[in-house]
Amino acid sequence: MTDKIDTKTFKRSLQHSGNYHRKGFGHEAEVASVLNTEYQSNLIQQIRDNNYQLTKGDVTIRLAEAFGFCWGVERAVAMAYETRQHFPQEQIWITNEIIHNPSVNQRLREMEVKFIAVENGKKDFSIVDSGDVVILPAFGASVSEMQILNDKGCTIVDTTCPWVSKVWNSVEKHKKRNYTSIIHGKYKHEETVATSSFADKYLVVLNMEQAQYVCDYILNGGEKEEFLAKFKNAYSEGFDPNKDLETIGIANQTTMLKSETEAIGKLFERIMMQKYSPVKLNEHFMSFNTICDATQERQDAMFELVEEDLSLMVVIGGFNSSNTTHLQEIAIDYKIPSYHIDSASRIGPGNRIEHKPLNKDIEVTENWLPEGSIVVGVTSGASTPDKVVAEAIEKIFELKAAKVIA
Numbered sequence: 001m002t003d004k005i006d007t008k009t010f011k012r013s014l015q016h017s018g019n020y021h022r023k024g025f026g027h028e029a030e031v032a033s034v035l036n037t038e039y040q041s042n043l044i045q046q047i048r049d050n051n052y053q054l055t056k057g058d059v060t061i062r063l064a065e066a067f068g069f070c071w072g073v074e075r076a077v078a079m080a081y082e083t084r085q086h087f088p089q090e091q092i093w094i095t096n097e098i099i100h101n102p103s104v105n106q107r108l109r110e111m112e113v114k115f116i117a118v119e120n121g122k123k124d125f126s127i128v129d130s131g132d133v134v135i136l137p138a139f140g141a142s143v144s145e146m147q148i149l150n151d152k153g154c155t156i157v158d159t160t161c162p163w164v165s166k167v168w169n170s171v172e173k174h175k176k177r178n179y180t181s182i183i184h185g186k187y188k189h190e191e192t193v194a195t196s197s198f199a200d201k202y203l204v205v206l207n208m209e210q211a212q213y214v215c216d217y218i219l220n221g222g223e224k225e226e227f228l229a230k231f232k233n234a235y236s237e238g239f240d241p242n243k244d245l246e247t248i249g250i251a252n253q254t255t256m257l258k259s260e261t262e263a264i265g266k267l268f269e270r271i272m273m274q275k276y277s278p279v280k281l282n283e284h285f286m287s288f289n290t291i292c293d294a295t296q297e298r299q300d301a302m303f304e305l306v307e308e309d310l311s312l313m314v315v316i317g318g319f320n321s322s323n324t325t326h327l328q329e330i331a332i333d334y335k336i337p338s339y340h341i342d343s344a345s346r347i348g349p350g351n352r353i354e355h356k357p358l359n360k361d362i363e364v365t366e367n368w369l370p371e372g373s374i375v376v377g378v379t380s381g382a383s384t385p386d387k388v389v390a391e392a393i394e395k396i397f398e399l400k401a402a403k404v405i406a
């Protein structure tokens, strides 16, 4: 069980081993030019230079002022490309999608980077041999996965974003003081799985409603069985809400809605103050600022964009991308018709779009582009290359120009 491992000592020894790499291999310049060709777009640069908007015919595109690839993702993708270049003959594996973007993951497959298969919800590491190279993705990997790979004698290339590592460090601090980590996130998300593997005791809360429930329990007690059923799979083994909520620390999945993470942190702080008095707060509560700048900037830009008079929004990013979903939530809160797609191929043929409404399965909407002049807001998640955004914009221009609109 990962919670029995001395994670700090293990990470330290891993970092000092010759088989572990968390920087590139000196091929930055070559890789940068390849990445530029594969993922950047002249159209997007043109729109950026034109104050984030472009009009063609009936369509005005309004781009969010911060969108797309964040530096953590750029860094991870570049490291994966460098790894291929540095180890041309070796078998290279990746423990999960490098980032939540289908086109980038497909590109890696074409470069013969293999994904470790998942059988019945478990990764099958038996296929990985000693001497193979294994890439850990931007959102990290659990301690037990790192341990398996290290024990096998693999070369590990760790692309975990430093912002994610910062959260892990917070969790280590909670553990040192025997505090329970309250993690704002999705318990199944790879990043949260990795983060919780560093904790001794943890509870994952998805949203404000769940946080409020936990806070009511802290203040007033409640039915333990009901609590454990409500948070099934979202707490550490042996977690007891009657004992393990007396000292808590706050952590987060870096891609959650920033305002919600902050509000949840403040709620827990207030409740612990109420329960134990302001003088004793530090004996029961810890919190560090671990909200990633990139997530924050993309969400802030989205809040600015939705204030404009938009006919509709197109939000582009992997369907399993948490930060993209949160951008979509903002559009919904502002009651703007909004379409979440993962690639331009979801648009057309004709005036139709295949998209994923929030918390629902993919569906098709016909006649999604209205007649006449329209203003289309566009943004994309932190794992989406500019090229994918450009392709979607071009499709919208084409559709309106071709007058396929009913």
Ligand code: SF4
Pocket: 070, 071, 072, 073, 138, 161, 162, 163, 164, 254, 255, 292, 293, 294, 295, 323, 382
């Ligand atoms: S969104 Fe933030 S935490 Fe995630 S990879 Fe990008 S910079 Fe890192």
